[in-house]
Amino acid sequence: MMEIRGKRVIITGGCGGIALGIAKLFAELDKRVILVDRNIEPGLQLAQEFSNVECIQLDMSDHQAVETRLGPLLNAEDAPEILVNAVGWSPKYDADGKPWKPWTIPMDHWREVVSVNVEAPFNMCRLALPKMIERRYGRIINIGSVVARNGGGVAPLHYVTSKSAVLGLTIGVAKDVAEFGITVNAVNPGRIDTPMIHDVSEETNRFLMSRIPLGRFGQPRDVAGSVVFLASDYADYITGTAIEVNGGLYVGP
Ligand SMILES: NC(=O)c1ccc[n+]([C@@H]2O[C@H](COP(=O)([O-])OP(=O)(O)OC[C@H]3O[C@@H](n4cnc5c(N)ncnc54)[C@H](O)[C@@H]3O)[C@@H](O)[C@H]2O)c1
Structure with missing residues (x-):
């Protein structure tokens, strides 16, 4: 029987499509779930369904505010044993509606994406690790x-680069904390049906779906299953790697 030793879970970007799927699965498993997001409306709806779900409103790119608000929580006796970094931002178009290209991305915009997608997960690791250790x-x-490995269809360069960095963060932290009984892994989704994929045309989504051998976009629950597995004792001997949840994209046409 699969067991999850951790009783508490904190999920950043916790009110997004994928994160809510993860939250629901942990909530069904009777874990206490804390969702951190700048828009907590969708999480409040889940909290109505599950009394073990709560929401904290925060901008994850405001690293000082995150430290002030979440630092004490992550150091408390009942701090979460499981940290899921799901926050992510994929801005596809510039102010004129044109897809970002490497030569059109201004430095400050690059930094905003890196701040949300890479620095926020790092900040959370930094704040959560002392208690875990x-x-x-x-x-x-x-x-x-998936863009960390395949360059990413419609995804812009800053997003692709940041997701490669998430893999580097995963591997690097895993190496440094393995001796303390802490595992660090990534889940790399392919195209999952959430608000994030609906900012491109239906035609683009149809084309992208045609390249997926399993013939459909993933659902948040498809990603959630891998996250729960990695949090469980079934995955005790897995660290510093990634599970690819993409419907077979790498073997597709
Ligand atoms: N949907 C996909 O196809 C797909 C594919 C691969 C990877 N991902 C990754 O999965 C994760 C979840 O994506 P999703 O599809 O659920 O997207 P989503 O847009 O539904 O969720 C992202 C969540 O992050 C929150 N967020 C963004 N910036 C924030 C900030 N600065 N502070 C606090 N919260 C912030 C948003 O409010 C939103 O709730 C992301 O890391 C994304 O990069 C998604």
Whole structure:
């Protein structure tokens, strides 16, 4: 029987499509779930369904505010044993509606994307690790992306680069904390049916779906299953790697 030793889970970007799927699965497994997002409306709806779900409103790119608000929570006796970094931002078009190209991305916009997609997960690792080390136990699961390995269809360069960095963050932190009984892994989704994929045309989505051998976009629950597995004792011997949840995209046409 699969067991999850951690009783508490914190999920950043926790009110997004994929994160809510993860939250629901943990909530169904009777875990206490904390969702951190700048828009908590969707999470409040889940909290009405599950009394073990709560929401905290925060901009994850405001690293000082995150430290002030979440630092004490992550250091408390009942701090979450499981950290899921799901926050992500994929801005596809510039102010004129044109897809970003490497030569059109201004430095400050590049930094905004890196701040949300890379620095926020790092900040959370940094803040959560001391308690995990003290306990000699912890699970960190970073939501990366298929784009880290394939360059990413419609995804812009800053997003692609940031998701490659999430993989580097996963590997690097895993190496440094393995001796403390903490595992760090990534889940790399392919195309999952959430608000994030509906900012491109239906035609583009049809084309992208035609390249997926399993013939459909993923659902948040498809990603959630891998996250829960990595948080469980079934995955005790897995660290510093990524599970690819993409419907077979790498073997597609
Ligand atoms: N949907 C996909 O096809 C897909 C594919 C690969 C990877 N991903 C990754 O999965 C994760 C979840 O994506 P999703 O599809 O659920 O997208 P989503 O847009 O539904 O969710 C993203 C969430 O992050 C929150 N967020 C963004 N910037 C924030 C900030 N600065 N502070 C606080 N919250 C912030 C948003 O409010 C939103 O709730 C992301 O890391 C994304 O990069 C998604």
